[in-house]
Amino acid sequence: MILDFYKYSSTGNDFILLDNRDESCPVNDKKYWQRLCSRRTSVGADGVIFLESSEEFDFHMRYLNADGGEVSMCGNGTRALTHFYHFLTKVDKPTYTFSTMNGVYNSQIDGDTIWIEMTEAYDKQIVDNSQLYSKNIDSYYMNTGVPHCIYLVDDVEEVELVSEGRRIRNHSLFPNGVNTNFISKISEDSYKVRTYERGVEDETLSCGTGITACAHFLWDKGVETSSPINFQSRGGELVLKKEDNSVFFGGPTEMIYKGKLC
Known part of the structure; x- marks a missing residue:
């Protein structure tokens, strides 16, 4: 089996990313994709994205974390997949509509920025923090396609992110695991963010659903009332904005190289 892939x-x-519109990819071979995502022995990645056909929408997205497990969606992955679909099909549209396990999303290509209209965040709640984070601050939980905890701290660079994030991710309060985000204010409407992602089981350089959760947290708590909000992750800058009743997040995405899986 030889498959073309794009990093x-x-x-x-x-x-x-792989084009699976012909259903040629062994999507359910969890160990195969887990090995492929290993950074020391294979291509290495935070996850695998399959472009699939849809009768109703432009395309369908399937997403596997680096551990080979399938999850409902990935925010930054939707931006990559929008670019990938446009690259393969050359179809130019003001808005692309695609389906995921979490529902239907819209995306737009605006120069170097790809915008995703996020679905509504749900299951928002303050969680008992006495067993979670070592600092005495509120733990805020919500689902923005996947589950997230958010903490507003003085300086994200002082957080022992991997140890703290791993402990929260594996706590019995979250039987299916949870992603953990720490944010600190840089200036007006600008924040640093760091995220520990389940399935990757490490810090990632950015997380789209994570910064979406952080923006909702800031708006819900009244910490920020304006839009847009800029988030500086270790991988670059992402922007969250509200338009009417919708929330959009945007940032750059790029194809790095193409290869073959043998």
Whole structure:
């Protein structure tokens, strides 16, 4: 079996993308994709994205984390997949509509920026923090396609992110695991963010659903009332904005190289 693949980076969140519209990819071979995502022995990536056909929409997205497990969607991955679809089909549209396990999304290509209209965040709640984070601050939880905890701290660079994030991710309060985000204010409407991602089991350079959760947290708590909000991740800058009743997040994405899987 030989498969063409494309390596993408969306502000440091890196992915292996494959065209599976002919259903030729062994999507359910968890160990195969897990090995492929290993950085020391194979291509290496935070996840694998499959472009699939859709009768109703422009395309369908399937997403596997680096551990080979399938999850409902990936924010930065949707930006990479929009670019990939446009690259393969050469179809120019003001808005692309695609389906995921989490529902239907719209995306737009605006020069070097790809914007995603996010679905509504849900299951918002303050979680008992006494067993979670070592600092005495609120733990805020919500689902923006995948589950997230958010913490507003003085300086994200002082957080022991991997140890703290891993402990929260594996806590019994979250039987399916949770992604953990720490944010700190840089200036007006600008924040640093760091994220520990389940499935990758490490810090990633950026996380689209994570910064979406962070923006909702800031708006919900009244910390920020304006839009847009700029988030500086270790992989680059992402922007969250509100338009009417919708929330969009945007940033750059790029194809790095093409290869073959043997």
